[in-house]
Amino acid sequence: MAVESDTFDASVRRRKIGNLSNQSSSSDLLNNNNNEKFSDLNERDFDADSTTLDPSVTEALKRTTEHLPHDEALNKLKEIGAKTPILPSQIGTDFSFKREIVWKNAIGFLILHLCAAVGIIMGLLLMPKFYTYLYTLVLLYGSGLGVTMGAHRLWSHRSFKAKTPLKIFLLWLHTLAGQNCLYVWVRDHRQHHKYSDTDADPHNANRGFFFSHVGWLMSKKHPKVKEFGKKIDMSDLEADKYIMFQKDHYKLLYTLFALLLPTSIPVIFWNEDPIIALFFVYFGRAIVSLNFTWLVNSAAHLYGTRPFDKTIFPVENMVVAFFSVGEGWHNYHHAFPWDYRASELGSPLNVTGFFIDILANMGLIYDRREASSNMIKNRCMRTGDDSHKVYGTDEGRSAFTTLFNIWKHPSNPTYNSIYSPKPKIINSEGYALIEDELSKNEKDEDLLSRENEELQAQRKQSLDLIDADKIKKYIVGKSEAEKLIGGCVDASDKNVKKLHNNNEPEFKPLMPVDSDKSKLNIDVDSALFTKI
Numbered sequence: 001m002a003v004e005s006d007t008f009d010a011s012v013r014r015r016k017i018g019n020l021s022n023q024s025s026s027s028d029l030l031n032n033n034n035n036e037k038f039s040d041l042n043e044r045d046f047d048a049d050s051t052t053l054d055p056s057v058t059e060a061l062k063r064t065t066e067h068l069p070h071d072e073a074l075n076k077l078k079e080i081g082a083k084t085p086i087l088p089s090q091i092g093t094d095f096s097f098k099r100e101i102v103w104k105n106a107i108g109f110l111i112l113h114l115c116a117a118v119g120i121i122m123g124l125l126l127m128p129k130f131y132t133y134l135y136t137l138v139l140l141y142g143s144g145l146g147v148t149m150g151a152h153r154l155w156s157h158r159s160f161k162a163k164t165p166l167k168i169f170l171l172w173l174h175t176l177a178g179q180n181c182l183y184v185w186v187r188d189h190r191q192h193h194k195y196s197d198t199d200a201d202p203h204n205a206n207r208g209f210f211f212s213h214v215g216w217l218m219s220k221k222h223p224k225v226k227e228f229g230k231k232i233d234m235s236d237l238e239a240d241k242y243i244m245f246q247k248d249h250y251k252l253l254y255t256l257f258a259l260l261l262p263t264s265i266p267v268i269f270w271n272e273d274p275i276i277a278l279f280f281v282y283f284g285r286a287i288v289s290l291n292f293t294w295l296v297n298s299a300a301h302l303y304g305t306r307p308f309d310k311t312i313f314p315v316e317n318m319v320v321a322f323f324s325v326g327e328g329w330h331n332y333h334h335a336f337p338w339d340y341r342a343s344e345l346g347s348p349l350n351v352t353g354f355f356i357d358i359l360a361n362m363g364l365i366y367d368r369r370e371a372s373s374n375m376i377k378n379r380c381m382r383t384g385d386d387s388h389k390v391y392g393t394d395e396g397r398s399a400f401t402t403l404f405n406i407w408k409h410p411s412n413p414t415y416n417s418i419y420s421p422k423p424k425i426i427n428s429e430g431y432a433l434i435e436d437e438l439s440k441n442e443k444d445e446d447l448l449s450r451e452n453e454e455l456q457a458q459r460k461q462s463l464d465l466i467d468a469d470k471i472k473k474y475i476v477g478k479s480e481a482e483k484l485i486g487g488c489v490d491a492s493d494k495n496v497k498k499l500h501n502n503n504e505p506e507f508k509p510l511m512p513v514d515s516d517k518s519k520l521n522i523d524v525d526s527a528l529f530t531k532i
Contacts, residue, residue: 092425119284146173200228213298326350
């Protein structure tokens, strides 16, 4: 199927209208099937009012891709876009960029994973003692909460406030997890949200599963990551003496709290074999914990549904939510990053949110921030993929695939939307990190409520038109079929009565409640629609 003209036109617009590529043409690529010559695009190729490409360039791009299947055409546009720089005020993904591997990191991660594999095999062979299994499980989930509750929701997104004793405890748990010092973790994560899935994102999902999972840690940083990383505000962490102490003494603290102490306890208290303690409790636990965290960067940006914003890569992924104690509801989280729940109320498997609520009831956590119901509804109806369980549609909720078309439930790791977003170009200011960075209109409850009513009315009108179209196709098809078999000879015939009576039971599921023949423009005599 060739790329339709409206799809193509949308794909060559700038970020203001939210799509693929104002990284436009290279003369070599455009002239594969044309004799015309086009120079590389620059600022002059854009109309200042409409923010679109020059018409001659648009036509050239269209001729270059219109004969290609849809997926090939999108890949061609990426290739063309990679040849021409975008505007200085914007940031996107340069698909021609070649990563440089940092071999000491790559070899180091390989060795760590091999050691972890040894530890996991020991566990599968039942070599550790029973208490070692329980102990390792407690460490795994405890250190995980240090990452999800502490590094992520408390310090990266400032979605709640905590008393000092809890802060110190969470900082210790984060050190136990061994995922770099908190300062670096938070800086990278804030940058990821600010410039999500662009060249300024440390683990840009446009570069594939492996890169966004672990490959970014084995490669030299993209120049844009370094450039835009300097713009991330870290003043709140720099003012925290405990966080800066961990930053300044991280190697020592890591050796003590992530390696020596965890492996010594089972050896001392229940006489565990030191080799088993090292490989199972340390290597196995640490690398499994790392991969659970990395799944949020990779799988939760690629495989799932997008009920809140279909234009971004993050998805709702139940499997990732299970392994990461609640961090898999990622489409919601990127839509409302300041919400302490990191998921919509009622989403299952949000263990981190559950513990935050418990600690809040104990008085250790306060000032929890969350998105209002009007914000959530508005975002779903404006930008969602219609898969939301309340604000979506039946068609949107069924627009997914699974491997072999079986086990059709979000708990299936292969559960995935049939739609995927195009690579985006965003303004260099990036996305909002906290609620305070939103515009007044985005927080005005009265305005959101009125807009939601309008969106609902538009949705109802759209669904009515879809239902009317279904009725039209049914009647036209049945009428033509009966003409072919000579069934329409007697005006009293049961089939003719059905065609003339839109209130028959088989039509009722399709008919809007307030629909009638005049609204649907039905020609009663011929039972055919004259015009919709």
